[in-house]
Amino acid sequence: MTFTSSARTADGRPDLAYKxxxxxxxxSRILTIIAGLFSGIAVLPLLLVLGYVLLKGASKIxxxxxxxxxxxxxxxxxxxxxxxIGTIVVTIIAGLVAxxxxxxxxxxxxxxxxxxxxxxxxRFGTNVLSGxxxxxxxxxIYGTIVTSRIVFGNAYSALAGGVxxxxxxxxxVIKTTDxxxxxxxxxxxxxxxxxxxSRFVTITRITLPTAFTPIATGVVLAIARAAxxxxxxxxTALFSPFWADGVFNPIAxxxxxxxxxxxxxxxxxxxxxxxxxxxLVAMILILNLFSRWLAQxxxx
Amino acid sequence: xxxxxxxxYLLRHRPPSEKLVDVAFKNLAVILASMVAFILLAIFxxxxxxxxxxxxxxxxxxxxxxxxxxVDDEYGAGAAIYGTLVTSLLSLIIAVPLGVGTAIFIxxxxxxxxxxxxxxxxxxxxxAIPSVVLxxxxxxxxxxxxxxxxxxxxxxxxxxxxxxxxxLGPGTLPAVLILVVMILPIITAISRDSLNQVPPSLxxxxxxxxxxxxxxxxxxxxxxxxxxxxxxxxxALGRAMGETMAVTMIIxxxxxxxxxxxxxxNTIASMLANQFGEADGSQVSSLMYAAFxxxxxxxxxxxxxxxxxxxxxxxx
Numbered sequence: 001m002t003f004t005s006s007a008r009t010a011d012g013r014p015d016l017a018y019k020x021x022x023x024x025x026x027x028s029r030i031l032t033i034i035a036g037l038f039s040g041i042a043v044l045p046l047l048l049v050l051g052y053v054l055l056k057g058a059s060k061i062x063x064x065x066x067x068x069x070x071x072x073x074x075x076x077x078x079x080x081x082x083x084x085i086g087t088i089v090v091t092i093i094a095g096l097v098a099x100x101x102x103x104x105x106x107x108x109x110x111x112x113x114x115x116x117x118x119x120x121x122x123r124f125g126t127n128v129l130s131g132x133x134x135x136x137x138x139x140x141i142y143g144t145i146v147t148s149r150i151v152f153g154n155a156y157s158a159l160a161g162g163v164x165x166x167x168x169x170x171x172x173v174i175k176t177t178d179x180x181x182x183x184x185x186x187x188x189x190x191x192x193x194x195x196x197x198s199r200f201v202t203i204t205r206i207t208l209p210t211a212f213t214p215i216a217t218g219v220v221l222a223i224a225r226a227a228x229x230x231x232x233x234x235x236t237a238l239f240s241p242f243w244a245d246g247v248f249n250p251i252a253x254x255x256x257x258x259x260x261x262x263x264x265x266x267x268x269x270x271x272x273x274x275x276x277x278x279x280l281v282a283m284i285l286i287l288n289l290f291s292r293w294l295a296q297x298x299x300x
Numbered sequence: 301x302x303x304x305x306x307x308x309y310l311l312r313h314r315p316p317s318e319k320l321v322d323v324a325f326k327n328l329a330v331i332l333a334s335m336v337a338f339i340l341l342a343i344f345x346x347x348x349x350x351x352x353x354x355x356x357x358x359x360x361x362x363x364x365x366x367x368x369x370x371v372d373d374e375y376g377a378g379a380a381i382y383g384t385l386v387t388s389l390l391s392l393i394i395a396v397p398l399g400v401g402t403a404i405f406i407x408x409x410x411x412x413x414x415x416x417x418x419x420x421x422x423x424x425x426x427x428a429i430p431s432v433v434l435x436x437x438x439x440x441x442x443x444x445x446x447x448x449x450x451x452x453x454x455x456x457x458x459x460x461x462x463x464x465x466x467x468l469g470p471g472t473l474p475a476v477l478i479l480v481v482m483i484l485p486i487i488t489a490i491s492r493d494s495l496n497q498v499p500p501s502l503x504x505x506x507x508x509x510x511x512x513x514x515x516x517x518x519x520x521x522x523x524x525x526x527x528x529x530x531x532x533x534x535x536a537l538g539r540a541m542g543e544t545m546a547v548t549m550i551i552x553x554x555x556x557x558x559x560x561x562x563x564x565x566n567t568i569a570s571m572l573a574n575q576f577g578e579a580d581g582s583q584v585s586s587l588m589y590a591a592f593x594x595x596x597x598x599x600x601x602x603x604x605x606x607x608x609x610x611x612x613x614x615x616x
Contacts, residue, residue: 016510024512024515025512027512027514028512028513028514028515031513031514031517032405032410032513032514034401035401035402035404035405035410036405036410036411037401038397038398038401038402038405039401039402039405039406039419041398042398042399042402042419042423042426042484042488043419043422043423043426045426045434045481045484046422046423046425046426046429047422048437048441049426049429049433049434049437050429052437052440052441053433053437100332101332101335102332104328104329104331104332104333105329105332105333105335105336107329107332108326108329108330108332108333109333111329112326112329112330119333121337122333122334122336122337124606125336125337125340126336127602127606128340128599128602128603129336129339129340131535131538131539131598131599131601131602131605132340132343132542132595132598132599133538133539133541133542133543133544133569133594133595133598134542134544135542135544135569135572135573135591135594136343136347136542136591136594136595136598137343138572138576139347139350139572139576139587139588139591140342140343140346140347142576143346143347143350143588144342144346147584167339170335170336170339171336174333174336186305189305190304190305190308193305193308193309193311194308194311196311196312198309198314198318198321198322199309199322199325199326200318200321200322200325203325224428225428227430228428228429228430228431228432228433229430229431230430230431230432230544230545231431231544231545231569231573234573234576234577235576235577238577255430255432255545258432258433258435258436259432259435259545259548259549262432262435262436262439262440262549263439263549270440273436274436277432277433277436280430280433281429281430281433284428284429284430285425285428288424288425288428292421
């Protein structure tokens with residue numbers, strides 16, 4: 001087989017120079033431009049949403065926003081203090097449930113299982129659970145905790161909302177713990193067991209602290225995601241126009257407040273929804289950037 | 301944990317108290333890991349038995365009829381199921397070229413690394429914006445902005461059943477657009493990761509035989525990364541089907557079946573979000589039935605995605 005090419009230089013050697021006017025090179029450039037346009041379009045929504053939230057929300061940030069209750073429909077003024085507290089309370093409950101369970105499950109997957117069928121099943125289940133729509137977590141908690149009323153007295157409660165959110169956090173926490181622990185070199189475990197430490201001591205004193213940053217990164221991301229969730233809360237934690245009244249009663253959250261107030265026909269409520277969006281987005285972006293910083297901090 | 305660490309553990313005689321702590325800790329980890337399976341099973345059982353009454357009463361008819369009348373106790377989720385399928389598939393059709401194109405743009409050596417990282421970071425931050433905030437933006441900014449375009453669509457293509465109604469504000473097409481925004485980050489992130497995992501030697505080989513940049517992308521890189529890309533697309537489909545808040549706020553929540561994309565519609569998730577709070581009696585059961593249908597749909601898509609990733613995983 002001979003290689004013939006129409007393009008040859010004057011001295012008869014193949015011409016390998018880049019020719020921008022060849023149709024294939026033009027086609028390639030056009031595709032590159034299209035891809036560039038597409039990534040511009042992909043980034044655009046973030047800029048537009050952030051710009052909107054910033055413009056509409058930032059001007060309403062004031063001291064009273066965090067210290068006052070939302071006004072009754074039709075009245076002016078007020079704040080979103082109860083929703084800020086509620087979001088923090090519900091997210092803490094979710095974290096208190098999901099972090100121990102998730103880290104424990106991750107420890108099992110990374111430290112005790114040797115790739116058996118049970119561990120494979122749990123990994124598969126974790127992936128499936130992370131694909132369960134968030135509203136289904138709400139339906140599930142509604143069907144168990146809210147309607148049964150046996151667990152926590154009052155039907156709708158902050159606790160029910162927190163548990164619903166913890167279901168959404170769980171897969172993320174398990175996965176990051178599992179992956180974080182897998183990054184710990186086996187030599188560390190051998191060294192620890194070699195000096196006679198028990199497996200419990202090895203895990204709690206050596207492997208877990210070594211894997212702390214990747215685990216913390218994942219946990220912070222999971223918390224950020226849970227803090228922004230609305231769907232599971234609208235019929236578990238419900239909403240309350242008053243200050244939080246313990247964890248056994250309905251509680252206001254920023255996300256549900258945004259949902260409720262955005263679709264109300266009152267100007268004041270719509271503005272409070274914008275202000276709440278600003279606070280919520282700021283909280284979540286700070287958590288996200290914090291987790292990114294944690295990850296970078298670890299890689300140094 | 302490798303087997304030699306197991307042997308190391310056996311080297312020393314261990315006092316009973318230490319053994320007890322070890323065994324207890326291991327069992328605790330097993331129990332906590334089992335919680336995942338337990339929760340998954342419990343979700344199935346609770347939603348299935350919650351909807352059992354409705355399943356018995358309406359059977360398969362529930363899936364194709366679209367009455368939703370709490371007064372007469374007549375329920376059918378046809379419109380919501382149709383809405384779920386239409387919104388998620390349409391949003392996928394729009395989001396896949398955008399997402400994969402972005403992924404290619406930020407993995408290939410087209411622009412400086414710093415700018416690539418910034419675009420990647422921004423797409424990831426887009427995923428962090430809560431759904432409810434996107435819904436708020438959709439109501440107050442996006443929908444008024446695109447309404448003239450939708451009206452033009454109606455006047456030009458009104459003879460098609462898909463654009464047969466004048467846009468009233470909330471509707472299926474605005475919901476599709478906001479879903480595109482929500483699933484773009486997933487497609488981009490997963491496609492980018494799988495493109496990054498393609499060995500550099502493949503790329504070098506392609507350029508070595510004199511291909512253009514897009515010759516390499518289309519014939520070598522994308523085929524090599526296809527499992528990850530398809531897996532990401534399927535995950536995005538599952539996410540789009542279950543996405544609730546932004547859709548609920550912009551789709552209009554009408555249970556009247558309409559082929560028109562400009563008319564208000566409904567999805568299973570938005571129906572659940574809207575009605576669960578004040579439902580009782582057989583309405584709860586019907587909503588649970590609809591929720592069960594949603595679970596089956598998203599699970600099928602998610603399991604298919606995982607199978608796809610496993611089956612088509614990189615063979616290089």
